[in-house]
Amino acid sequence: MTAPRLAIEALSAISLRANNAPILRRVSLAVDTGEVHGLVGESGAGKSTIAKAILGIIPSQVKITGGRIIFEGRDLLSLSANELRAILGRDIALVPQDPSTALNPSRRIDAQMTDGLRLKRGLSRKAARLRARALLTEVQIRDPERVLSCYPHQLSGGMRQRVLIAAAFALEPKLVIADEPTTALDVTVQKQILRLIRALQERHGTSVLFVSHDLGVVAKICDRVSVLYMGKMVEQGRTADILQNPRHAYTKALLAANPRYDRPDTGLEPTSPEVIVALRAEIAAFDAGSSTGEARDG
Amino acid sequence: MLERGDVKHAAQLTSAPAAETEPRPLPAYLRLVRDPKVVCAGGFILFLVVLAIGAPLIAPQDPLAQNLLNATLPPVGFADAAPGFLLGTDGLGRDVLSRVIYGSRVSLTVAFVAAGLACLIGSLLGLMAGYLGAATDAMISRLVDVWMAFPPVLLSILLIAVIGTGLHSVIIAIVVIDWTRFCRVVRTETMNQAQMDYVVAARTIGFSRPATLFREILPNVVPVLIALLTLEMGIAVVVEAILSFVGLSVSSDTPTWGGMIAEGRQIVHEAWWVLAVPLAALFATVVAFNQLGDGLARSLDPVLRR
Numbered sequence: 001m002t003a004p005r006l007a008i009e010a011l012s013a014i015s016l017r018a019n020n021a022p023i024l025r026r027v028s029l030a031v032d033t034g035e036v037h038g039l040v041g042e043s044g045a046g047k048s049t050i051a052k053a054i055l056g057i058i059p060s061q062v063k064i065t066g067g068r069i070i071f072e073g074r075d076l077l078s079l080s081a082n083e084l085r086a087i088l089g090r091d092i093a094l095v096p097q098d099p100s101t102a103l104n105p106s107r108r109i110d111a112q113m114t115d116g117l118r119l120k121r122g123l124s125r126k127a128a129r130l131r132a133r134a135l136l137t138e139v140q141i142r143d144p145e146r147v148l149s150c151y152p153h154q155l156s157g158g159m160r161q162r163v164l165i166a167a168a169f170a171l172e173p174k175l176v177i178a179d180e181p182t183t184a185l186d187v188t189v190q191k192q193i194l195r196l197i198r199a200l201q202e203r204h205g206t207s208v209l210f211v212s213h214d215l216g217v218v219a220k221i222c223d224r225v226s227v228l229y230m231g232k233m234v235e236q237g238r239t240a241d242i243l244q245n246p247r248h249a250y251t252k253a254l255l256a257a258n259p260r261y262d263r264p265d266t267g268l269e270p271t272s273p274e275v276i277v278a279l280r281a282e283i284a285a286f287d288a289g290s291s292t293g294e295a296r297d298g
Numbered sequence: 299m300l301e302r303g304d305v306k307h308a309a310q311l312t313s314a315p316a317a318e319t320e321p322r323p324l325p326a327y328l329r330l331v332r333d334p335k336v337v338c339a340g341g342f343i344l345f346l347v348v349l350a351i352g353a354p355l356i357a358p359q360d361p362l363a364q365n366l367l368n369a370t371l372p373p374v375g376f377a378d379a380a381p382g383f384l385l386g387t388d389g390l391g392r393d394v395l396s397r398v399i400y401g402s403r404v405s406l407t408v409a410f411v412a413a414g415l416a417c418l419i420g421s422l423l424g425l426m427a428g429y430l431g432a433a434t435d436a437m438i439s440r441l442v443d444v445w446m447a448f449p450p451v452l453l454s455i456l457l458i459a460v461i462g463t464g465l466h467s468v469i470i471a472i473v474v475i476d477w478t479r480f481c482r483v484v485r486t487e488t489m490n491q492a493q494m495d496y497v498v499a500a501r502t503i504g505f506s507r508p509a510t511l512f513r514e515i516l517p518n519v520v521p522v523l524i525a526l527l528t529l530e531m532g533i534a535v536v537v538e539a540i541l542s543f544v545g546l547s548v549s550s551d552t553p554t555w556g557g558m559i560a561e562g563r564q565i566v567h568e569a570w571w572v573l574a575v576p577l578a579a580l581f582a583t584v585v586a587f588n589q590l591g592d593g594l595a596r597s598l599d600p601v602l603r604r
Contacts, residue, residue, distance in 0.1 A: 055501075055502050057498055057501055057502065085504040085505075085506065086504065087504075088501075088502050088503065088504045089502065089503040089504040090504070092502075093502070093503075094498075094499060094502045096495045096498070096499055097495070098495055101494045101495040101496060102494075102495040102496050102498075102499050103496055103499075104494075104496040104500075104514050104517070104518065105496075105518060106517040106518045106520070106521075107514075107517060112496075115500070115503055115505070115513075116503045116504070119503065119504060119505070120503075120504065164499075
């Protein structure tokens with residue numbers, strides 16, 4: 001078996017604000033070549049922290065305390081800012097969460113889409129614009145010329161997200177981090193965007209780390225899923241297996257919490273207290289185990 | 299699960315409806331021309347600039363030529379007016395119109411140079427304070443706080459007492475006092491913009507911090523900056539008038555609006571026009587700068603403009 005494209009190994013992080021509370025507890029996951037890997041969990045589970053750690057944009061109040069992020073044989077955490085900058089955009093790209101703030105309001109779409117092409121590929125303004133045009137066509141934008149000369153506020157949310165996806169795939173990255181790319185969109189647009197990501201990913205053989213809190217969305221697009229709770233990996237496996245035979249109680253609860261139009265009377269109950277108590281106990285046991293483990297190591 | 303074949307099929311379905319985009323935006327100059335505020339105020343400033351540059355050609359008389367026989371002649375249209383002196387003469391028989399035209403040279407020079415320099419220095423420090431992190435921010439912000447604690451008029455008079463009178467002293471005084479205004483506003487705006495996802499996105503493309511600051515953040519600060527700059531130009535005109543009113547500006551053989559107001563004040567009962575004409579010029583100029591700033595801010599802001 002070949003090495004995965006991205007391997008996160010025992011990544012731990014603490015919050016410097018909240019009394020050094022752990023945010024990530026020795027999280028490991030691997031994204032294979034050409035795979036869409038879902039990273040699921042409720043808010044505060046540490047999904048975004050993982051995405052930010054890969055992109056080197058960890059906020060100052062979060063500290064990585066251990067682990068490695070291996071991308072193409074190199075540990076991203078140990079790279080210098082310049083080395084990381086060379087990889088970002090070219091090999092790793094981001095599809096951000098909120099299309100309304102992810103585009104610069106005072107620059108036209110063409111300027112923003114050609115940034116990466118000119119910076120990383122050294123294309124001329126004209127060549128970059130042609131490429132951007134082709135990319136917009138690829139994300140099913142019918143009149144790319146007009147969109148290119150628009151400012152972001154002149155486009156709808158769905159259009160903006162398409163532009164962002166096109167921009168992320170512009171440099172044919174090997175890995176795309178999609179940070180809740182459909183959360184800010186309404187359901188019909190959501191579906192189009194998911195198809196688009198899947199289509200582009202298949203065409204270019206890109207690996208995607210798909211961060212989401214929505215199991216419904218993950219079920220549609222991901223090959224494999226990792227479920228995160230309070231910074232700890234609770235379950236990992238093929239999407240179909242996890243959705244049909246969730247082994248962990250938390251995954252079951254998460255699945256039950258997903259609203260279903262065919263069963264309107266279900267899905268509104270809170271996660272049962274027993275599950276939460278069991279989870280907390282599991283995490284406390286894990287913390288105790290890992291701290292003694294670290295003590296032994298030291 | 300999305301099937302592989304489904305994807306190709308989906309590709310045809312997801313074409314965006316044409317209605318999702320609005321018509322192509324107007325070019326910037328057309329949008330500005332449509333705004334009556336910008337047109338009127340900008341036109342007036344442009345007119346002043348032409349007057350100031352072409353003063354030797356436009357002014358009907360020598361602004362310094364005294365003739366006591368022609369002293370305090372009223373403007374044309376009043377009794378005893380002389381046809382050569384459209385807006386009358388002052389206590390020394392000098393032509394008021396010519397002096398106001400020449401006076402605009404000092405006012406506009408100060409407006410553009412002093413406000414421009416204050417803007418440059420203040421915004422650079424403001425951008426740094428807003429983006430480079432807590433330590434830089436603390437240093438620059440404390441400096442601004444201390445700076446603003448000095449009473450501005452006292453500071454400028456003190457400054458001119460030390461470095462001497464003259465046009466450049468007036469400009470330096472205004473820059474030294476008013477850069478803090480730009481620094482504060484630009485810092486806040488930079489901080490707001492730095493929170494936005496597009497700044498993070500720029501970093502993940504691999505932009506360096508300075509490139510992010512100047513290419514991504516600065517364009518979004520510019521609308522606020524331009525509004526503030528034109529406001530500051532109005533303020534600079536007033537400050538220059540105050541300093542020349544108290545005789546701390548350029549030497550008295552150069553006509554200035556403030557100086558004219560000072561002279562007119564003494565003979566206001568015999569010749570009101572000596573006071574009224576430069577006062578009106580000052581008033582109109584400041585209003586024009588303020589209105590221009592307001593109009594430009596609205597036209598240049600990509601989100602507000604329509």
